[in-house]
Amino acid sequence: xxxxxxxxxxxxxxxxxxxxxxxxxxxxxxxxxxxxxxxxxxxxxxxxxxxxxxxxxxxxxxxxxxxxxxxxxxxxxxxxxxxxxxxxxxxxxxxxxxxxxxxxxxxxxxxxxx
Amino acid sequence: xxxxxxxxxxxxxxxxxxxxxxxxxxxxxxxxxxxxxxxxxxxxxxxxxxxxxxxxxxxxxxxxxxxxxxxxxxxxxxxxxxxxxxxxxxxxxxxxxxxxxxxxxxxxxxxxxx
Numbered sequence: 001x002x003x004x005x006x007x008x009x010x011x012x013x014x015x016x017x018x019x020x021x022x023x024x025x026x027x028x029x030x031x032x033x034x035x036x037x038x039x040x041x042x043x044x045x046x047x048x049x050x051x052x053x054x055x056x057x058x059x060x061x062x063x064x065x066x067x068x069x070x071x072x073x074x075x076x077x078x079x080x081x082x083x084x085x086x087x088x089x090x091x092x093x094x095x096x097x098x099x100x101x102x103x104x105x106x107x108x109x110x111x112x113x114x
Numbered sequence: 115x116x117x118x119x120x121x122x123x124x125x126x127x128x129x130x131x132x133x134x135x136x137x138x139x140x141x142x143x144x145x146x147x148x149x150x151x152x153x154x155x156x157x158x159x160x161x162x163x164x165x166x167x168x169x170x171x172x173x174x175x176x177x178x179x180x181x182x183x184x185x186x187x188x189x190x191x192x193x194x195x196x197x198x199x200x201x202x203x204x205x206x207x208x209x210x211x212x213x214x215x216x217x218x219x220x221x222x223x224x225x226x227x228x
Contacts, residue, residue: 006157033215042118042203042218043158056213091157093216100146100165103207103216105158 004106006092012112013082020078021109025094032075033103034067035091036060043091049075082113116141116208120219127194128227135189135222137204142182145207148216149178149189152201161202162189194226 005024013019025032030051035043046065048056051072061067064082069075079086089110095103117140127133137147146165150158162171162178164187170179177190187204201223205216 004157031214035218040220042120042205042220043216045215045217048213048215056210056215089155093158102148102160102163103205104160105150107157110155 004092004094004104006106006109008109009107010110012114015084015113016081018078018080019082019111020076021090023075023092023106025074025092026104028096029094030072030097031095032069033093034075034077035093037089037091084113087111087113116206116217118204118206118217118219120204120222122222123220124223126225126227129194129196131194132190132192133194135202135224137187137189137219139185139206141208142185143208144182145209147180147187148205148207150203150205152203152221158203196226196228199224199226
């Protein structure tokens with residue numbers, strides 16, 4: 001088990017372009033979360049999956065953001081028509097079905113919109 | 115709405131000192147509380163998980179306490195080392211209407227000086 005894996009680690013894109021990030025959770029973890037973190041702030045919740053079902057989407061996520069988790073395995077987060085305000089670290093975490101267990105985070109994807 | 119506050123925002127200590135980081139939350143209806151460490155530009159590393167029914171957890175030089183009724187947790191670091199320099203984040207796990215998430219504080223940036 002290699003932990004939560006996120007790709008790419010860094011992404012630089014021009015304003016208006018679409019980007020997609022991938023998260024591979026720890027195997028057998030059915031809970032998956034996406035967070036966004038800006039400099040000097042704590043991670044902010046974006047969305048939550050239980051298996052393949054997206055159970056919550058934060059109001060922080062505009063219509064330009066979409067996340068999927070087909071077959072309850074890996075997840076993708078897509079941002080359409082990127083804006084400079086989207087520049088941030090995007091973090092993925094997973095945890096076991098048992099709520100009383102730890103959440104484990106990946107190394108994040110650093111997005112810079114120029 | 116659950117809010118998590120961490121005090122102080124930054125702390126600088128000489129090597130060898132014992133120190134305490136504070137975390138408070140506004141709603142005591144939590145499943146558990148987790149402390150994380152984050153190095154610059156990296157993801158989050160889980161340090162300790164305390165269940166809502168527990169009062170304390172220990173791992174090596176780290177000891178975390180939880181007083182759920184007063185909405186407080188502390189992370190005690192004994193005999194600090196320069197390698198402990200990082201940002202420490204606390205997060206509470208909450209559930210709402212079938213969904214769940216971790217709610218984070220903004221973190222305490224710790225610098226341990228040799």
